[in-house]
Amino acid sequence: MSGGTTTVVRIGRTVRRPVREWSEAVQWLLGRLAAAGVRGVPRWHGVDVQGREVLDFLPGVVGTYPVPEQARRDSALTSAARLLRSLHDATAPLPDKTAHPWQTPPVEPVEVICHGDFAPYNCVFQGGETTGVFDFDGAHPGPRCWDLAYAVYRFAPVSTVEAPDVPDVPGQARRVRLFLDAYGRTRDERRDVVDAFGPRLLALVAFMRAAAARGDPNFARHIEEGHADLYLRDVEHFEAHRATWDRVVVG
Incomplete structure (x- = not known):
């Protein structure tokens, strides 16, 4: 629980967010969920030039x-x-x-x-x-x-x-x-x-x-x-x- 500290920015079909101490664990989890074919969760697409995580934007x-x-x-x-x-x-x-x-x-x-x-x-x-x-x-x-x-x-x-x-x-x-x-x-x-x-x-x-x-x-x-x-x-x-x-x- 991050306590509402994370600033998230939408860019097109992605969202960008700062890397945190636990980001590595979350990236691992999202990768495993993607490999299992779980729908309805964002996919992780790496880190942009500003050092932010790049994830899917979920419509709705x-x-x-x-x-x-x-x-x-x-x-x-x-x-x-x-x-x-x-x-x-x-x-x-x-x-x-x-x-x-x-x-x-x-x-x-x-x-x-x-x-x-x-x-x-x-x-x-x-x-x-x-x-x-x-x-x-x-x-x-x-x-x-x-x-x-x-x-x-x-x-x-x-x-x-x-x-x-x-x-x-x-x-x-x-x-x-x-x-x-x-x-x-x-x-x-x-x-x-x-x-x-x-x-x-x-x-x-x-x-x-x-x-x-x-x-x-x-x-x-x-x-x-x-x-x-x-x-x-x-x-x-x-x-x-x-x-x-x-x-x-x-x-």
């Missing part, structure tokens, strides 16, 4: 807040789940997942390469379908449930925020179940995602606080704006309605 509407209507449809939710499944399946057999300088350390047990920030604001949508995902800065090795917990948090969404795209608790639970069914999780695997929800958000808060303590102004600003407090409230919200998640999501 980005799901930035307030989330556009087509990104809130059930069809966008289920196609997002299938896209995330394709990313995970392509990386599961790779033997050297932990041998690269990821921005975020691996999370055990390592099963796949997690996107790390799979959310509407990092996806593009066309005709009510999720057609692509970008910004792999937060990618890291970890379990599928770790990535899924954050994805359903953002896509359902599971939140205390009052906004047109945030349904009531039964509606949130329904959409979480819809996402996990589209991904193909079994009952026990859905429980793993429910169990991972709180730890995943608490890990994000810890990451933000550590980055701010190291002097990262962007994460310091996010904390000042109340992002960490929101995540903590949403953990409490999730725990307060655990019976609903167990009944509707786990089943």
Whole structure:
């Protein structure tokens, strides 16, 4: 999670972005996804004369807040789940997942390469379908449930925020179940995602606080704006309605 520090410039059918400490790992990942034939992810085309990475521009509407209507449809939710499944399946057999300088350390047990920030604001949508995902800065090795917990948090969404795209608790639970069914999780695997929800958000808060303590102004600003407090409230919200998640999501 780069904290919104990366300046991205579009040039024709490409985007250009600065090389970061973890760019080598992301380049390796994108190369493996391309080799596996995964659709909906940008291809890496090297470095330009200004020292910037060159990647594909993904056409479509980005799901930035307030989330556009087509990104809130059930069809966008289920196609997002299938896209995330394709990313995970392509990386599961790779033997050297932990041998690269990821921005975020691996999370055990390592099963796949997690996107790390799979959310509407990092996806593009066309005709009510999720057609692509970008910004792999937060990618890291970890379990599928770790990535899924954050994805359903953002896509359902599971939140205390009052906004047109945030349904009531039964509606949130329904959409979480819809996402996990589209991904193909079994009952026990859905429980793993429910169990991972709180730890995943608490890990994000810890990451933000550590980055701010190291002097990262962007994460310091996010904390000042109340992002960490929101995540903590949403953990409490999730725990307060655990019976609903167990009944509707786990089943």
